[in-house]
Amino acid sequence: MQLSEKLEAAMEQQLQDQNAVTIIKRGWQYYAEGLVNSANAGGHDNIYGVVQGSDLYAVILDAGHFRYSSCTCPYPGFCKHMAAVYFLYIQQESGHEQAERAYFRLLGLRAASSAVKPLPERPAQEHKPAPDDTADAAEWLAWMEEAHGETWRKCRHSLHALQPVLSSLKGLARDWPKPLQRLHWSTVIVFVLEQAEKGITTVDSFSRYYHEMSFIRMAEPWVEHLNTLISELEPERMTPEEEAWTDTVVAHVKSRASSGEQQLFDWGYMYLALCEKLSENRVWYERELGSLLKLAEDEEGLTDTGFLHTAVGMLYFFDKRDELALEHFARSGFERSQRVMYPCAAQRMEEENWELVELWMAFLFERVYKVKNARTVGPFVTLCRRADLDRPELPVWTEYMTRLLPHSYSELSDHWLEQKRYDEWADLQLLIGTKPEDVGASALREIGKQAPRALMPLYHHSVEAAIQTRNRQGYRTAVKQLKKLEKLYKTDKDSARWDRYIAGLVHKHQRLRAFQEELWKGKIVT
The missing domain is CATH 1.20.58 (Methane Monooxygenase Hydroxylase; Chain G, domain 1)
Incomplete structure (x- = not known):
């Protein structure tokens, strides 16, 4: 890959606009001394290079937008390493003479071949010629x-x-x-x-x-x-x-x-x-599995037994010998092997082999429950949600998710909402202590239309919590929640129950004059 002549001209113009004669000269010196290790054009009109200075420095020259060019050296802005990389790039594309011409153009001078020493030849490293297709790996x-x-x-x-x-x-x-x-x-x-x-x-x-x-x-x-x-x-x-x-x-x-x-x-x-x-080749599979099992017989001296047992477990999984696979996964260290175990359980779900799915999920739950962090709970609950969709008659999936609370809250809440299990969803919010304002407006609207009774306890709890603040702002918040609660009772066509609830609330807090005033202002009572 190489830059077009137009981009090369743009690059030189931007380099020249830096008005840094000293940097151009020092860059040429670096180039002439053979200190630029590489200069290659890449995508997006960039030139990439590496320069050996007091350290190795990586350079990116952006021909289209020079302000995005960079060098890892400490010098801010345009530096000698950038100039040196550009000279080597020109030399590689068009020869040393053209690089010399570019140097003098940047200085605003005419090229004079005698004025600049030619680039010294680097000592060639002799390597054997590359092998051909008859050579082995x-x-x-x-x-x-x-x-x-x-x-x-x-x-x-x-x-x-x-x-x-x-x-x-x-x-x-x-x-x-x-x-x-x-x-x-x-x-x-x-x-x-x-x-x-x-x-x-x-x-x-x-x-x-x-x-x-x-x-x-x-x-x-x-x-x-x-x-x-x-x-x-x-x-x-x-x-x-x-x-x-x-x-x-x-x-x-x-x-x-x-x-x-x-x-x-x-x-x-x-x-x-x-x-x-x-493993599609049975002969290869048996040979590789045998070599791994032989290593597993004597773990002493091995630097990474966790990898060994993970590998054996996966080979058994490929052969649908899941119980043997789990025996080795149990010895591999869960933090490391979980990444490959979750896809194993998912694949058995795809195959609808539910006996094996239950085996995998029980194994995973035992280990996830001990750790309980986002890295382990998230993928496991995702599997539980998928299993609950396919086999909702099995209560074990819900049991796993609820036992992992509060770490599984977000996934479980979304799952029950998607499944329109509104009563269970509402119970979960009360258990966690979620306020109505913490729930998305769209979810509240949906449940308010489909199952208003499910939301009522959540608002009852929120009203009481606001009243217990014992300040005017809390009372105003309570009234706002009461207005929303009133709509739920109307949607449920149970005005009589609403009247009894309000009467009981007013009587319970009759000594809170500020609260009674807010009820009157909000037209909750007349």
Whole structure:
């Protein structure tokens, strides 16, 4: 990808508008000394680059809107690193002479070749030529490590340095047969993700969280593409060479997943995605399960037993041996394995295998109840709501949701409202202490029309709470609520009951003169 001539002209005009001759000259010096590691055009008319100064600095030049350009160096605004990246970009696209011309245009001078020293040649690193489609995965991984294994050093602030590596490596297999191409591209993505894992280790602990979020967001398309490639594999039609390649990739990913180290990406999830697809080949499935069970027999010395039991549990799940799956999930650590267990229960619901659904939900509830936090309760109650829709005759789903209160309140309230179980909904609001004004207006209107009696206790409670404030504002609030309550009694066509209620209320609080005045002002009593 490269910028159009029009955008290059716009970029130079904006650089020149900075009126910073010293910065332009220092940028040229950086370029001439070979301190710019990379300069590549990306999407949205941007140029991305990495410069080696007192530290590694990531540069973004926006040709369309220069004010959005940035550099990770401490200098505010336009800096020498930006200028240096632009010169290298021009050199890569059109040669050193054109870069020199751009330099003099920015200074408002004519280019004079003798005035500037040519860019020194960087010492060429000799690498073996890339393997071809007859090489196996191990050979490719070794070659990629030799040719690009230091790219992570340029990723201290951004993963932009990895994008051209990914593109160029994938391009080496563009003419390969599709099945082998998928395996090659999968291997390339795994290699690039490993480079990102190394890159994050150079970030200081203070800013690590922000860089992790940035790295993960940029790598999302790569991970998504890997999952797509995995889904397109055809395990039962693989040649022996393709099977061997697959085994190498699986072993590589599994090694990452079981390392127990803090990592950017969920390698365990990638491994399980591979397992789910490759389990279509029964021979592969039995072999992989056997190897995992053998490891499980002797956990001593393993760095991550939780991953091991999660993997065994998922392989048993793929084979519909759910009881054995749950035995291993019980040993995997719920906080970590819950992410894959909720989809297991959901899949059994899709299959309408309710005997297994009840087994999964009982297992999950036991663990969710012990933890009771948003991360665990939310997904579990979502499953309960779905089960209650499909099998409402089973009371266990409601029992689970009510026992998880107050953490399940929001989900349970919405569920009962959607199911028009208004009496249960109203009881829940009273239990939690919800005021009518805390409930959405649309919900109040709906229930007021469909089941006005369900709302009456909620308003009764609200009126009493307002009166107990023993101040004028509270009494006014009570009167407002009484007016709404009166409408509910009228909708329910029970005016006699309303009259008895008001008479009792007036008598009960007859000594509160301010309250009696507000009742009169609000025309509740005459």
